[in-house]
Amino acid sequence: PAAVIVAIDGPSGTGKSSTSKAVAAQLGLSYLDTGAQYRAITWWMVNNGIDLTDPTAIAAVAGKAEIVSGTDPSEPTITVDGVDVAAPIRTTEVTSKVSAVSAVPEVRARITELQRSIAASTEQGIVVEGRDIGTTVLPDADLKIFLTASPEARAARRSGELKGADVKATQEALIKRDAADSSRKTSPLAKADDAVEVDTSELTLQQVIECVVTLIGEKR
Ligand code: C5P
Secondary structure, X not given: OOOXXXXXXXXXXXXXXXXXXXXXXHHOOEEEEHHHHHHHHHHHHHHOOOOOXXXXXXXXXXXXXXXXXXXXXXXXXXXXXXXXXXXXXXXXXXXXXXXXXXXXXXXXXXXHHHHHHHHHOOOOEEEEEEOOHHHHHOOOOOEEEEEEOOHHHHHHHHHOOXXXXXXXXXXXXXXXXXXXXXXXXXXXXXOOOOOEEEEOOOOOXXXXXXXXXXXXXXHO
């Protein structure tokens, strides 16, 4: 079959990454984690002492870091100027700063171009997960999914085994980040008109995976 392009968007903690990776692996497709790219550029800016309260300063260096994404779903990789940043892009510092960086139009233009070239070069097809894939990056995707979940379900998933107070703090941080991502001017987190919305609150990961695999099957 021809290369199938699947866009999976939604707020944090809805199971986007786990679902996207598993679906891609199951169907032999490539996988792109676009959040990791925004985290990587944010990591570079933190490392280089850029003032992240100043959008002009962020825009000025938007093109400086060379970000490379490996698209094998069983082993996704991300490097900045050749350095493996898979672990450092997940720190609370980067997580708390990424929304300020990803809101800057020059950053989005640069990363969007990178994403489109990766999607265009896939032979077998690709699952691309993010916030604006269906609306902006790949508006002609064969299938668009928008994952949602209750704030409680999202915070619980993100904080894993942590105790009560941490769930609360995680939930607050998540809500803050989603509010910032949803309210920015340039390609905010949004459901595309032609996206299929799936509420994952009451579903197991396996059920969400099956649902997406079925939807892809209908498109092929
Ligand atoms: O998906 P993840 O939580 O790793 O994304 C990190 C951040 O990257 C998001 O909070 C958002 O600010 C940004 N992002 C974005 N557009 C995307 C993917 C992620 O702005 N397509």
